[in-house]
Amino acid sequence: MASTSGSKSDPGGLRRTFSSRTMTRQPTRPVFLSNDEKPVVDSELVPSSLASIAPILRVANEIQDENPRVAYLCRFHAFEKAHKMDPTSSGRGVRQFKTYLLHQLEKEEQEAEHKLSHRDPKEIQLFFHQFYDKNVKEGEYSKKPEEMAKVCQIASVLYQVLKTVVPPSMINPQTKQIAEDVETKRSQYTHYNILPLYAVGVKPAIMELPEIKAALQALCNVDNLPMPRIHLKPTGPGDGAAAATERIKPVSDILDWISSVFGFQKGNVSNQREHLILLLANMDVRRKNLQSYNELDMDTVPKLMDKIFKNYRSWCHYLHCTSNLRFPDRSDNQQLQLIYIALYLLIWGEASNIRFMPECLCYIFHRMAYEVFGILFSNVHPVTGESYTNEARDDEYFLRTVITPIYEVLQKEAKRNMLGKASHSSWRNYDDLNEYFWSKRCFSLEWPMNKKSDFFRHSDAVQSPHERPNQAAGGRRKPKTNFVEVRTFWHLYRSFDRMWIFFILAFQAMVIVAWSPSGSLAAIFDEDVFKNVLTIFITSAFLNFLQATLDIILSWNAWKSLKCTQIVRYLLKFAVAAAWVVVLLIGYSSSVQNPTGLVKFFNSWAGNWQNQPFYNYAIALYLLPNILAAVLFLLPPMRRRMEKSNLRIVTLVMWWAQPKLYIGRGMHEDMFSLFKYTMFWIMLLISKLAFSFYVEISPLVGPTKLIMEMPITNYQWHEFFPHAKYNIGVVIAIWTPIVLVYFLDAQMWYAIFSTLFGGIHGAFSHLGEIRTLGMLRSRFESVPTAFSRRLVPSVAKGAKTRETDEVIIRKNIANFSHVWNEIIESMRLEDLINNRDRDLLLVPYNSNSVSVVQWPPFLLASKIPIALDMAKDFKGKDDEDLFRKIRNDEYMYSAVIECYETLRDIIQSLLEDEEDRKIVRQICDDVEKSIGEKKFLNNFRMSGLPSLSERLEKFLKLLQREEDDVENFKRQLINVLQDIMEIITQDVMINGHDMLAATHYHLQRHTDVENAKKEPQRFEKININQTLNKSWRDKVVRLHLLLTVKESAINVPQNLDARRRITFFANSLFMNMPVAPKVRDMLSFSVLTPYYKEDVLYSDEELTLENEDGITILFYLQKIYPDEWTNFLQRLKDSKQEYNFKDELRQWVSFRGQTLSRTVRGMMYYKQALEVQCSLELSGENGILGDFLTMELSEEEQKAFYDRTQALTDLKFTYVVSCQIYGAQKKSNDKREQSCYNNILKLMLMYPSLRVAYIDEREETVHGKSQKTYYSVLVKGGEKLDEEIYRIKLPGDPTIIGEGKPENQNHALIFTRGEALQTIDMNQDNYFEEAFKMRNVLEEFLKPRRGQRKPTILGLREHIFTGSVSSLAWFMSNQETSFVTIGQRILANPLRVRFHYGHPDIFDRIFHITRGGISKASKIINLSEDIFAGFNSTLRGGLITHHEYIQVGKGRDVGMNQISLFEAKVANGNGEQTLSRDVYRLGRRFDFYRMLSFYFTTVGFYFSSMVTVLTVYVFLYGRLYMVMSGVEREILENPYIHQTKALEQALTSQSIIQLGLLLVLPMVMEIGLEKGFRTALGDFIIMQLQLASVFFTFQLGTKAHYYGRTILHGGSKYRATGRGFVVFHAKFADNYRMYSRSHFVKGLELFILLIVYEVYGESYRSSSLYFFITYSMWFLVASWLFAPFVFNPSSFDWQKTVDDWTDWKRWMGNRGGIGIRPEKSWESWWDEEQEHLKHTNIRGKVLEILLACRFFIYQYGIVYHLDIAHHSKSLLVYGLSWMVMLTVLLVLKMVSMGRRRFGTDFQLMFRILKALLFLGFMSVMAVLFVVCGLTISDLFAAIIAFLPTGWAILLIGQAWRVPLKWLGLWESIKELGRAYEYVMGLIIFAPVAILSWFPFVSEFQARLLFNQAFSRGLQISMILAGRKDKNADPMTLAGSKDKTADPMILAGSKDKTAGH
Secondary structure (H helix, E strand, O other): OOOOOOOOOOHHHHHHHHHHOOOOOOOOOOOOOOOOOOOOOHHHOOOHHHHHHHHHHHHHHHOOOOOHHHHHHHHHHHHHHHHHHOOOOOOOOHHHHHHHHHHHHHHHHHHOOOOOOOOHHHHHHHHHHHHHHHHHOOHHHOOOHHHHHHHHHHHHHHHHHHHHHOOHHHOOHHHHHHHHHHHHHHHHOOOOOOOOOOOOOOOOHHHHOHHHHHHHHHHOOOOOOOOOEEEOOOOOOOOOOOOOOEEEOOOOOHHHHHHHHHOOOHHHHHHHHHHHHHHHHHHHHOOOOOOOOOOOOOOHHHHHHHHHHHHHHHHHHHOOOOOOOOOOOOOOHHHHHHHHHHHHHHHHHHOHHHHHOHHHHHHHHHHHHHHHHHHHOOOEOOOOOOEOOOEOOOOOHHHHHHHHHHHHHHHHHHHHOOOOOOOHHHOOOHHHHHHHHHOHHHHHHOOOOOOOOOOOOOOOOOOOOOOOOOOOOOOOOOOOOOOOOOOOOHHHHHHOHHHHHHHHHHHHHHHHHHHOOOOOHHHHHOHHHHHHHOOHHHHHHHHHHHHHHHHHHHOHHHHHHOOHHHHHHHHHHHHHHHHHHHHHHHHHHHHOOOOOOHHHHHHOOOOOHHHOOHHHHHHHHHHHHHHHHHHHHOOHHHHHHHHHOOOHHHHHHHHHHOOOOOOOOOOOOOHHHHHHHHHHHHHHHHHHHHHHHHHHHHHHHHHHHHHHHOOOOOOOOOOOOOOOHHHHHHHHHHHHHHHHHHHHHHHHHHHHHHHHHHHHHHHHOOOOOOOOHHHHHHHHHHHHHHHHHHHOOOOOOOOOOOOOHHHHHHHHHHHHHHHHHHHHHHHHHOOOOOHHHHHHHOOOOOOOOOOOOOOOOOOOOOHHHHHHHHHHOOOOOOHHHHHHHHHHOHHHHHHHHHHHHHHHHHHHHHEOOHHHHHHHHHHHHHHHHHHHOOOHHHHEOHHHHHHHHHHHHHHHHHHHOOOOOHHHHHHHHHHHHHHHHHHHHHHHEOOHHHHHHHHHHHHHHOOOHHHHHHOOOOOOOEOHHHHHOHHHHHHHHHHHHHHHOOHHHHHOOOOHHHHHHHHHHHHHOOOOOOOOOOHHHOOOEEEEEEEOOOOOOOOHHHHHOOOOOOOOHHHHHHHHOHHHHHHHHHHHHHOOOOOOHHHHHHHHHHOOOOOHHHHHHHHOHHHHHHHHHHHHHHHHHHHHHOOHHHOOOOHHHHHHHHHHHHHHHHHHEEEEEEEOOHHHHHHOOOHHHHHHHHHHHHHHHHOOOEEEEEEEEEEEEEOOEEEEEEEEEEEEEOOOOEEEEEEEEOOOOHHHOEOHHHHHHHHHHOOOOOOEEEEOOOOEEOOHHHHOOHHHHHHHHOOOOOOOOOOOEEEEEEEEOOOOOOHHHHHHHHHHHHHHHHHHHHHHOOOOOOOOOOOOOEEEHHHHHOOOOOOOOEOOOOOOHHHHHHHHHHHOOOOEEEEEEEEEEEOOOOOHHHHHHHHHHHHHHHHHHHHOHHHHHHHHHOOHHHHHHHHHHOHHHHHHHHHHHHHHHHHHHHHHHHHHHOHHHHHHOOHHHHHOOHHHHHOHHHHHHHOOHHHHHHHHHHHHHHHOHHHHHHHHHHHHHOOHHHHHHHHHHHHHHHHHHHHHHOOOOOOOOOOOOOOOOOOHHHHHHHHHHHHHHHHHHHHHHHHHHHHHOOOOOOOHHHHHHHHHHHHHHHHHHHHHHHOOOOOOOHHHHHHHHHHHHHHHHOOOOOOOOOOOOHHHHHHHHOHHHHHOOHHHHHHHHHHHHHHHHHHHHHHOOOHHHOOOOOHHHHHHHHHHHHHHHHHHHHHHHHHHHHOOOOHHHHHHHHHHHHHHHHHHHHHHHHHHOOOHHHHHHHHHHHHHHHHHHHHHHHHOHHHHHHHOOHHHHHHHHHHHHHHHHHHHHHHHHHHHOOHHHHHHHHHHHOHHHHHOOOOHHHHHHOOOOHHHOHHHHOOOOOOOOOOHHHHOOOOOOOOO
């Protein structure tokens, strides 16, 4: 027990109290993880309300081994402190934690022995002294700052514990002195991020960089600043007047001063201090002479200020207010500039969710900057008239008084959102609140902010305690700001009205021309036709009136927030539009009386203008604004200036053209860009309109005229409008699908043109010039030069020296070889290549030892064997002929010379005897002399070369061996060497014997006779130690390869991914990219990855977990990547380091999945690449020409070199992973969560530069109540655990306001650094070779461009690495690849409408952090948060480019259900985009052609997909009307009509879109460009054979369904797709739930339509085009109904089919209820499927009911065709059919009620009831058959007639849910729904079950799904059947933690998992 004598409290008593309790409840928080995870230490399990004791427990764990007793005392102190903090254990998890700690203390009390003394007070004092002397006292001169921070923290905690254990009287002065020293040092040494700013003693290299020193010096300039004052309260009753009332607070730098004045948090200040220093240092050092570098350049701070405050100045200019960036005369401008910059960064760093509101930040800064100026220059407050005081404020003052009130407004609005279910118009999102600051109203907030102002005066009352947390707030709602997101398709017209007007007017004009007698385009010159064409202006006026009306209606909810001028503009627009409609109508009606011809119109205009019709003048006046707009369109610079101007006349003009907004001004491109995309669209529109005129409109006019003239009287049903003129119903039925196709085929033409232009652009960009290994070999000679030109910083002008071509080539190869070899080594570590491939691909670092260029061995493969054969078989005597043959092949010549010189050097270095060396030199001299004299063939025999080659091969093999028996090894070497020399002298050299004799004679002359007799044999003394030299061994390996490698090396590397990467890297060096700057001059950048709960690293359990087929992930990957598995085993076998096989295996698997560990490894390649580039630059030319990796440096020099490299790397690169719930995972008792925490911690320990940001939730007691507080925390890896760097308190939970991912990014954004920011998602990867090009890409931000704007987002190319998993994955991979290459290429240039489509784009970080961040986060509306970053960047004047010389890896969804979820998510997102203000503003403010580009590449694509499906419906329902009414029969009697094919021709474009052929076009072009068009054609054929069209047609339905439903009803949500390996079988019930409403219902409806049409109608069977139309529709039906089963593994396996049916029946039968998940019960799922109807508005419900009414047409049409109707046309027939329908429903209801009421207690009654019903039914049927003439065909027809009617009733019932529940009919609707689900399920399941009978179907499906894997050796049948050898499971063989589990055992196992 700890000693307590003299202590203030009685911990012993407290201890006894707790010991006496019987704690029956065990700790619920487990302390240990699964077997493969290390235990979580107690310090990491501390509940959030006890967070302050965690450091004490960490210290206890640290010193446990050193002094267990003191560790025990620390834990006891922690327990004591925990009890004081929460005596009642009321906090979450506190009781369990206390219990756990108490058990541990009881255990340790007996075990923890004293080491230094027998008493605890003495023990801890002695240990404290000992620890201080050992670690702290002299540590600052020997330890790193990070180590000092740790030991100071330990010492500080030890002193805290010491004070509780030792009475104050017993603490000696020395201890107190030590404690003071510890506290002093602790303030100097804290855990830092990158810069240990205030550390003394040993400073890291980064603090010695001159740019860091200069920046720090500038920030520390606090001279002349008025120091903040702290007011002190009197400490006693009698010292009120005498005591000092205030003192000056010392400050260390500018940020410290600002923090004291405004009350910013310490964590925020520390974070922004480092942020600002790094920004200044990186900007200042660029292109700067490092000599005499003492201070910042004069223009560095102004440049940074211009970038940061560009938005603020623009805001001030827009609001006509004076900027508060003021610089008085004779002030220190740099100091003042830094104060303003630091103030803004501190505001931004603490703003939390308000960072999404950039103009709100501008307002806050505006007010605070004014206050700063007042403090600095003693100004007077404008309101109070008092002088500004510089009173110091507490750390949370700014958060409490500024940020929290605004956050609370956001929080209240978020509650109105009701978790995304409320209408957008009922609550204000981020944009609404931010746009409040776009008007001068914001100044009414005052400063300090008035809580009673309009912004804060929210209608929400204080939430009642009974109110749910997410319940919508009541009261009068606040108006939206500037825009209202209303759910309606009219947004499409409102946003893109100019496009719709153009297409509608063009359609009208073409119809008028086609309707003319001639029908040709020349008819427009006919006066009557031209006069009719002029009616398009009336249509235009109507459409403009519609637009003005929509503006008023759709913005109604925002009118209270609009400026008066905006309201006036809306009303004037409406009035003017209405006036024009009237004027033009009147004018046209008057012009009919005065017809004028076209020629006369133009000729008489000038001379006889008085007689012109009023209509012509009206048109001229009407067109005047359009003419002015056209002029401005051709002058973009003028338009740009006008939009940004504040001149009143210009403002007035622009006010009428478009409402003035803060954003969206001056977005116009330069003239050349304008010309490019204008020409693109002019060509496209000409093609589209010509196609529409000649194919769609003109051929249909003739038949339409005939139909309109035909008298039709013989209707086959009751026609309500029998006397309608011109057969208008038929005309509508025929023309409606044509009109729809007319509007959607522009999407088809866009796909064609973008493919063509994208392909041409790609070819000019040099894409695909090196795409095969053959191409790489042919151009490899020029690769080093291209590498040096692109990736090596250019030498400054004047520094270049004259160098020979030879020297330049060697320099280029030296530069190239270092990087190339690092790339190859990284591929080896990734197991893409094996050791042999690596050796064949490496280039020697140092080529000075040989006289020729040393190329990699794979280029020299078989050159030496061929040269040997050539020499051996050479018959001539002339040396020149032989040498000419060798020199003709440059690589052969290089190989021969290198072999000769390398062999000479190897043998010379081996020989110890000087005489032996003389013999070798003599041989070499003879060789060189013979060659020089051209007598080589005369002096040497070529026939001896084969035997010499054979012995050399053996010799080199021996040299590579590692032998333990040195003597035996030496003896073997000597024997082979002697053989070689003998062959050379005896068999090869003709005069070899004479040479040896002469040498022997020479030796005898120089030695005495006695020694000559004792002389040993030649070549016996060799230096065996040479074999230990690495560079020497590399020479041996290379020489052996050159001698032995045959033709097989041509295919090196064998791995397809390695080939792709190497060829792409080589190809990119010839593409247009900026020249690389030096590392010091490059832009600094960060990478940010948001992470939530995804896989980090697969566990042992996950690796060996079998699916239902017995397949493990590991087994699957072994089959998918057999060569990489073999390489992995080989790497482990050859490894000389100790390793844990299980860990290595987990990494190998994880690096092939979509895991965080793969992403982190890839992103850390940036750091590795920068380290290599730094090393090359720091080593200089000598290091490059040599091997800088093996430079001979002292240990101290090596450390300094390494530290300098690390310093420069840290200066330029930061990687932050935003693990939102990392803190919760740390404390979670869920096994998977704990595993994620451990694995993230491992990543931090593995990569010291990795930083993890997370949101920490803590329970804190405020005013006696426990409440949650939230913090943004940044941690890094320490020695064993994470170390906290920054902690910043938040105003509340940041994740409840907006969408999860952008909020996750936003909270971590403040911890990023640099001028650029790359956003990387969790499913991405990076490649080492691509990381070398990062500094080139970043130069794009600085590259001069034609226009005024510089890029704000750099788009990068992606490679989809999941394409090899299955055919579906291949389809998605190709589709995604075409989008991220050819698609985005054309979007960026020439169309200029590329946005941000996710990752891995690079942002101009400063631009975006001052304009709302890198995404938008409003709930639901910003579901596709990424693209809104692109919208925002464009609207705010940014430029987005696309670059394809660098690529990043990306994973995609690989299973059918995963892909469908992803497509649904994107379609939901596009639906929300359609409603958004961003799309509206871009659509309105882009010029006409750029607007077209924007439409067809964003929401237009999804709308066209929906219209494609709608066209099928309209066509079939139109034909249904014609067939059922009998109109078609009448029309077909006309022979001309019968022969026309107009309608079929017109519908072909719809079929092309439907079949997904438009998606295939860009794929084919891109594959052709990069892999060759033969490959592209082959891939296209294979894709079609693998049913790609079925897949794309199915996904068309997904897009159409979710896009349409989102706009009508909402219901968008984030859909987690999962990123695992999908090789499992999805059950039928799963597929039914997912696709029932989106595909199956619609597919069955179309199926019934086609059946009815085929049965009752006549078709053009002779027309092949008509067959194509109906074929495409049947194809669509089949795809929608059966694609989920075709692409579902094992769908046609009989046993699986049986299991699926059982599972589906169980699911259908289960009852629902509260807490029952949709996966468990049909009822729960059915309720969830109607969720959108519960929250839709009345307009949505009415529309749903109207759409449901279409199903009544079946019954209405079919009953008149029944035989029992006897051709009656009376309406009574239809009425009787409803009686039958109601009777059937009534009978079903009776049966249902009878089952519930009588089924249990009155079984007999129920049976009698059923019998009576059956007898009644049979009687009625008998009467109908006998008396009324009912037939069997009538029964089937009735089924088809009544089934849709029942479905319509069901749909209407769902829409009327509330009234039906009130009437008690809801249960009946539910039972009807269940019956229909049973029928649909049976219809869909039956074909699957039938096909499952045939085994070959299942085999065919496996081949279909996994063809790609088959071609790469995948044994898929083995996978699906689960037949694998369990003994091959490596997890069972790898039980130990080192090499004891030899991985090569696995390679030889029975199951050939290690090979192909």
